Amino acid sequence: MSEAVRLLLVVAVALVDGDGRVLVSQRPPGKELAGLWEFPGGKVEPGERPEATLIRELAEEIGIAVEEPCLAPLTFASHAYPGFHLLMPLYVCRRWTGTPQPLEGQGLRWVRPRALRDLAMPPADAPLIPFLIDLLGP
Numbered sequence: 532m533s534e535a536v537r538l539l540l541v542v543a544v545a546l547v548d549g550d551g552r553v554l555v556s557q558r559p560p561g562k563e564l565a566g567l568w569e570f571p572g573g574k575v576e577p578g579e580r581p582e583a584t585l586i587r588e589l590a591e592e593i594g595i596a597v598e599e600p601c602l603a604p605l606t607f608a609s610h611a612y613p614g615f616h617l618l619m620p621l622y623v624c625r626r627w628t629g630t631p632q633p634l635e636g637q638g639l640r641w642v643r644p645r646a647l648r649d650l651a652m653p654p655a656d657a658p659l660i661p662f663l664i665d666l667l668g669p
């Protein structure tokens with residue numbers, strides 16, 4: 532039998548603005564993968580529903596309020612990191628209340644889906660980019 536893996540469930544979201552740009556957030560210094568640009572989100576806590584995780588993380592990290600029906604599943608990442616296997620559903624959201632702010636001091640940028648290819652992102656994220664280009668155009 533192959534070795535047991537630790538499965539880590541993280542939820543992330545592509546927030547899409549009126550121009551079809553997507554919000555990315557820079558991982559702060561001190562965290563693993565620091566400096567890389569990622570989709571907002573975070574780890575699903577024990578007993579928490581994934582959509583509730585996203586709503587909580589979006590409020591904590593960037594100060595916006597999202598209603599659950601505005602979270603549409605798009606695709607997922609499945610990636611073997613050293614020490615754990617990441618499973619990360621990616622949602623799309625076009626409606627929220629408030630203006631995204633860097634409440635944790637992180638960098639925030641709105642980028643066209645094509646421009647995601649030129650950003651330094653975690654390795655798990657690369658396979659997600661074509662889905663966003665298909666959905667939103669380049």
Ligand SMILES: Nc1nc2c([nH]c(=O)n2[C@H]2C[C@H](O)[C@@H](COP(=O)(O)OP(=O)(O)OP(=O)(O)O)O2)c(=O)[nH]1
Pocket residue numbers: 541542543562563564568569570571572573574575617619653654655656
């Ligand atoms: N949010 C997010 N995490 C990602 C992406 N791509 C990717 O590999 N990850 C990985 C990095 C981390 O190993 C994990 C997310 O963990 P995290 O440490 O940011 O989660 P969290 O916000 O709950 O963090 P913390 O409370 O433990 O500080 O998922 C992505 O696009 N967005």
